[in-house]
Amino acid sequence: MKxxxxxxxxxVANVSxxxxxxxxxxxxxxxxxxxxxxxxxxxxxxxxxxxxxRLPYEVDKNTCGVALKAFLAAIDYKGGLEVELYKGLPLGSGMGSSAASSVAALEAANQLLGNPLDKKALLPFAMKAEGVACGAEHADNVAPSLLGGFVLIRSYHPLDVTKxxxxxxxxCALVHPHLELNTADSRSVLRQQVPLKDAITQSGNIAGLVAGLYQEDMGLISRSLQDVIAEPSRSVLIPGFDEIKSAIKEVGALGVGISGSGPTTFILAPSREVAERASEICQEVFDKIGLEVDLYVSAVNTKGTYVINKA
Structure with a gap:
């Protein structure tokens, strides 16, 4: 292969x-x-x-370049690689755009060089790229893009990730309004200290969501999709969010939240039909606001990154 x-x-990162x-x-x-x-x-x-x-060609500023440099250093590869990036995701969308680029680059390079590392071992290199893209080496975008499905990052130090x-x-339905929200700006509005009662509520919701996924209990998932830490500060930056949140449960959707740092909103639903109806409601909300949106309905992808061509 050449x-x-x-x-x-x-x-979708954070998941409420x-x-x-x-x-x-x-x-x-x-x-x-x-x-x-x-x-x-x-x-x-x-x-x-x-x-x-808009994206830089400088290797140390491009997420593909940063991830691949770290990968090559780890496997002690002395040769050269050339990278071609084809963006399918809008920038600053809250849909893991920077993560998808670095993860695809790592998957391609790992396959090209004979799979010296398994998929999970590629995660730290993608996290380094996230640090360049948004100022924080978080894994909640790169891990699911790499591994597929729902992913939990139990610990960052040491890194402990599980599907x-x-x-x-x-x-899920994704609602992407035609505006850009910088991740660093979105993180800057967050509180640096969390009251004990909010920490307890958030912990209960995380545990409930994980339990709901394993039990396939849609009611428990719905009750657990509540964020009392980040969403109150971030939702004011997203037009139509409150209207969507109050309207989507009328059609049987499980809940709504901010995808990553926004402005994309995600809606979880127990079926494609409910997800499609929820997206129609979102379209109506944004039509009233006068803001164009892109709507996507999708099952949860359990595959993650994969090779589509070798030559």
Whole structure:
């Protein structure tokens, strides 16, 4: 093989109560990256498409480049790689755009070089790229994009990540308004101290959500999709959020939350039909606001990143 192309899916991070520790992957939407062997040592980004000319080609500023440099250093590879990035996700969308790029690059490079590491071992390199993209090496986007499904980050020091059960029939709707919300700005509005009563409530909701996933208890999942820490500060930055939150349960949706740092909103539903009806309600809300939105309905992607072409 001289080159490999991989796909990595979009993700929903935080999942309401799981700030920085929970995330899940979605289907179809994502980024593609082609990694090729090169004569010149090191990593070079040679093509970027779909970004409107905004992403940097400098290796130390590009998430693909940062992740691959760390990966090559870890396996002590002295050769060269060239990277082509094809963006399928909008920037600053709250759908794990930077994570999908770095994860696809790592999957392609790992396959190209003979799979020296398993998938989970690639996670720290993708986290380094997240540090460059948004100022924090969090894993709740990169882990589900890499591994698929729902993922829990139990600990960052040491890193301890595990996949969770995905109930049959669980769907999500993603509502992406046509505006950009910078992750660093969205993190800056968060409280630095949390009252004890809020910490207790949040802990109960996290435990309830995990239990609901394993028990396939949609009612428990619904009751647990409550965020008392990040959402109150962040929701004011997202037009239509309160209206959507009050309207979607009328059609049987389980709950609504902010995807990552926003502005995308996610809705969990017990079926595709409910997810589609919830997305229609969201369209009505944004039509009244006068803001264009993109709507996506998807099952939870349990596959994660994968190779789509080898040559």
């Amino acid at each position: 080159k490999v192309t991989a796909f990595a899916p979009a993700t 109560c799981g700030f920085d520790i929970l995330g899940f992957a979605v289907e179809e939407m994502g980024d593609k990256v082609t990694v090729s062997l090169a004569d010149e040592p090191g990593v070079r980004v040679v093509r970027i498409e779909g970004d409107g000319g 969770l059960h995905v109930p049959k029939g669980l769907y």
